Every structure is written in structure tokens, then in C-alpha cells.
Amino acid sequence: MKVKDLPLRNLFEKLRSVGFVLGVDDYDLLLRALMGGFGVSATEPEAALKQLCETLWVKSEGDRPLFNRCFDDCISESRPESRVITPSPVEPSDISEPIPSPTPSESPDVESTSSEPTPSELADLESTPSESTPLDFPSDVTLEMPDEVRVKKTKERELEEKAGALFRFRDYLPVSEREMKQTWRYLRRPLREGAATELDVEQTVVQVAQRGFLLDPVLVAPRVNRVELTLLLDVDGSMVAFHRLGERLQSTAIGGGRLGRSHLYYFHNCPLDFLYHDRTLTDYSPLDQVLRGLSPRHGAVVIFSDGGAARGGDSEERLEMTAVFLERLRSRVDSVVWVNPMPPERWQGTTAAAIALRVPMVGCDRRGLQRAMKILKGRSLVEAMQ
């Protein structure tokens, strides 16, 4: 069996469709490796090929199970038992055909050498999941799938039903982990702080020029990111459906962000006099103590709660309690944003809409989170919307 008979391209497309970030380069790499004699074995052709693809295309331990499934689907099933891959390195002519040539617009090229993703990259990202996304998996299977598939599935469902049943799905996910991570990277306030250890060449030269000789070098403090994120997660009740989303928010902030410090507290419905350290709401700290611990200068607070929008209805009591809490919070920290896992069109007529008048509130999709970061960096909601 020649390489061109192998459904390598199928495998490549399939991996892309389930969210692997692969481009033409990566396909090319596989071909180069095959031509170099890698991934071929007389005794275990399939295992050798699998290992090669895995080394080249799988970039984390977590992606391996999904890769295995795709590989088994594409390669193992397509290969009749009697045929064996030729163990010799392949002729270049054999490989010219299957190179996929996605047009630039659909290429999942999210790479960049700059520190922050540019808007065009983000736009690219939006179109990343390829059109052939398999949306017919049952919920249980999609739970294990990469977020891109689940995000897409969630979006399709939204289009389909618009109405209530949406949030019953266990794999509800309006934003992918990758998107979340990228968004968190915007949250930074680099400040020069701490002991002066970096040499400021320019200022030193200026000083030498003024004095005529070098007395001592001018030092400045190194630039550090000092955002101290405090995440307040609403749990239980109507928030049960969003627990996974909340966990994501937290894990991506810590793993993907560039924070000075971060804290996590739980509450139910509205923080009253206590904030809890655990999901079961047993171990707590008094609210005053937590507030005192917030740094007015570096602190940024994200509240993750539906604000009553999931259940619907307008609760005067909840609004009042929330307003009191927000006032106390803001007397300490300016940067506060409310992330609502329910989409904005469902806030209307609920307590959430009334809360949104008191604190900048955003949805939990990619655009919402991007706005949240802008707000935490000091913009107003109106500015952030632009």
C-alpha cells in the first residue's frame, strides 16, 4: 500500500474538524517524515504510523484519547486486513497528491509572534472549526470532545431552538477553553514595581552627558504584571448547569493568564456576609475580611452568576441584597465585572437586567469575555462595547 492510498488526509481533516490546531505545514511535516523513513515498519505498520502522527500532531497528553479515536476511525477501518503498508521509504511522486490546500481564510492559523492575539487572528479563530464538524454525537461523547465542537454545537442549538431547553444540555458551552485562555491574556497591567534592578540605559547615558562622567547607573524596577484576580462563583440552584463553565473560567485564568495573584470564592445567589472557599459552601471567610484583602490598585473582580436570569422572574429582595454587596465591593475595588452565563437576550425582565444597571454585565461568550477584560482594565461598558 502506498502512502497516497492511506487516508492520511482524511485523518488530518478529521483532526482539524474536532479542534486540533493543524495547518498545511503540519501535513507537510508528516510527508517529510514519511519520506525520511519514519513511521514505517515491516512488522507493525499501523502502530508505527500512529506513533509518527501522534508525535507530530498531538500537543498535549489530554488530546491523546481523541486522537486515538480519530486515528482508529480513519486508518484502521479503511485498511483491508490483507494489505500491508510498504516498509520502504516512499517515492516523492507518491505524496504530491494528497496535500490539502485550504484557502487562507479557512486555515486555522492562530499563531503569532506577538504577545497578544491580533483582532484578525481572533477573527480567524472564529472560523477555525471546519465546516464538517460532526454535530451528531450524543452529549456524553461531546463532553469529552474539544471545546470547538461543543461551542459550535451550542451555537447551532441556539439557532435551532432559541427558547428554553438550551441550558439543559450538559455540554452547554458558549466559549471554548482556547478562546477563554486567549481572552485572559488581555488582562494585564504591567507596572514597574519592586526593587530597582533593571538598568535604564537611556537615562544613564543622559545622566552621564549631564554630569560629564558616570557616577552611578540609573536603575528602574522591572515590569511585572500585578493584576490580582478575584473570581466569585455562584454555585448551586440554577447555576448547577454552569458549574463546568465556571470551573473553566477559573482554570483558564490560572493556567493561561498572566496574573500576579488570584483568589477564588464561592457563594450562592448573592454574597451576603460570607464568601466560601469550597463548592459545598462550608469553609468560609467573612466578606469584610476578603474585601480588606483586595488590593485597590491591582485588584480585579469577576463575578460569575446568572443573576436570576436562568430561573427568570424579578426578585426585589435579590436585587436589593446584590446592590448592597456591589456597593461594599466597589468601595474597595474599581475593577468589577459581572459575567453572566445566560445570553444577554435572556436577561430582560429578570433580576439580571436590573443588576446590569448597577455593574457592567457581559455574556459568557468570546465577545462578552473580551469586553470583560477591557472593563477590568478600566474602560466603561460603553467603551468596551465599541
Place this chain on the structure above:
Amino acid sequence: MQKYTGKVQPPLGAEYPEGKPIYPYFPSAELINAVNLAMFLKRPLLLQGEPGCGKTRLAQAVAYELQLPYEVWTIKSTSKAQDGLYTYDNLARLRDAQLIGLNQVKQEQEIERMTDPESYVKLGPLGRAFDHREQRTVVLIDEIDKADIDFPNDLLSELDNNCFTIDETGQEITAQYPPIIFITSNQERDLPDAFLRRCLFHYIEFPERKDLIRIILARHCGVDSQSDSLEIPSGLPWLEKLVECFLKMREVLEQDKGERGKMVSTSELIDWFEVVKEESLTTDPDTIFNDPEQQPPHLSVLLKNRDDHKRYIQWFKGEV
């Protein structure tokens, strides 16, 4: 093209010129493949795996077998991408300029050196590897996830093009022999996608029972490259029990903490072995690990916090 086989091992007691011991290394077949693939495609190989599974030692082993120069770049939280390429001693240059200005330097040669901007460049580990004119250099970038989140992205173009420019002098250094780069990560932080795309990836599994015994034996009595058999010397009747006990401990801790917590690692096993071996010189070796009622000796070498200790003792006494 040179290929890494994983078969060439240093003799017992081998040392580097600077006096550090070289130990044998036993890579899996998959790992050997990944190394060769990375060398062939000239891409960095990103290694993950739990602490103590041998991520860091691989690079050294490859350099030893292929007789290549070896550079380590250990990343700290304050490391900057440029440090690996070069640093520029601005301060010395300012000082020297002043000395010349004050006519303090008389020697012609000295003045020449001081007025040459290139004298203040100091290449870093990656810079030296790029600059090597005779052969490829093995570079280990150790614990890349410790640095700032921008760090990996700042290295992209250098790794892509195998060259870099020294801004202060305008000098461009292009690698004639692209280095063989190994990068280790402890998954403390997620690496950016753009960076991951340029790397090959391999997850090193924790060694199995027989591999652990092999590793210890190789350190203790050297490697017989001819045979694969694991003959345990008569002086160490307790070795198998020690490894058994170690693996059981991992199991107990894993049940408790899941895969996230700190596990006992190979390097701790080796320490434990050394301590027990030391003890066996003065006691009857047959009595060690022989009393099922007796706690294994020197647990403090393995269990580094109170919870782990408590947990293990509870399990040992059959309370869990």
C-alpha cells in the same frame, strides 16, 4: 544522519570533565523514535511527564551518545527569551567609555577592545549553540513553563529561522548546524498554541517496575550493554521489595490525590535505595523489608509532607 539509539551507555563511575557523574539512561522505543524524528525535522522536542520521569536527563543522554556539545538553559520565573541568546553588558561599556574619555587607558590593544561594541556581548546557551561552527549542539531548555507567559512566543522566530540578531552591534548569528533542542515542561502553565505548533511532543510515561530496577542496578553496578537480563546481585536481596514498596506507595498516594498531587518520583526512589543500602552495610541484609509488621525504613526520604505520611501509615496499618 546521526541517529540516537539509546544503547550507548556510560561506564560505571563515568564523569564529565567538570566532575559531574554521568548516569545511564533507558529511553523507550517511542522516545527514541521521537528524538530521531525531532533531529531529522529540526524541530524542538517538547517533553512532558510527571517530575522524576527522566525529562531532563534525556538531553544529556543524547549528547553523550552522539558525542555532541551540550548546553543547559534553566528557566526561572524572571528569565527572558533574549537571555538565552545573548546579554549585553551596557554598564561595562559605559564605564570603559568613561575610562577612555578620562585618558585612563594607555594600552593600544585595550582601547581597541573597549571601543569595539562586540566585546560586550555575552552569548547565552542557545546563542552559543547557534554559533557553533563544527557540529550540532544539544540544548536543553529546562522547565519552560516557569517563565512569563510571553516567553515561548518570544523565541518563535529564532527557533524558526535558526538565527538571531544582536541589536547592539547589528551582528547576525545564523546557525550552520541547527541545534537539537529539548524542552521540558511541568504543565504549570499552558504553552501558547503558536509555540506548540513548532514543537514535536512526547509524553514520557513513568517507568515500570522492571525499568526502575534496571535504573537502580545501572547506577549501582553499571550496565552490561550486551545483555538485557536483570540479575540482582546477591548483596541486594531486598531490592525487589524496595521497588515493590515504592510502587505501592505511589498507588496509595494516587488514590488519595488523583493524578494532580505530588507523587514520589524516581529520584526519590534512588535516594531511598542509597540510604537503605548504607544501612544494609551494618545490618543483616536479609532482615531488611522482611518483617511485614515493620514500617519500611527511612520514609522521610519519600514522603515530604504530613498528609502523605499520615495517609501512608494509615494504609500500612490497614486503617484505610
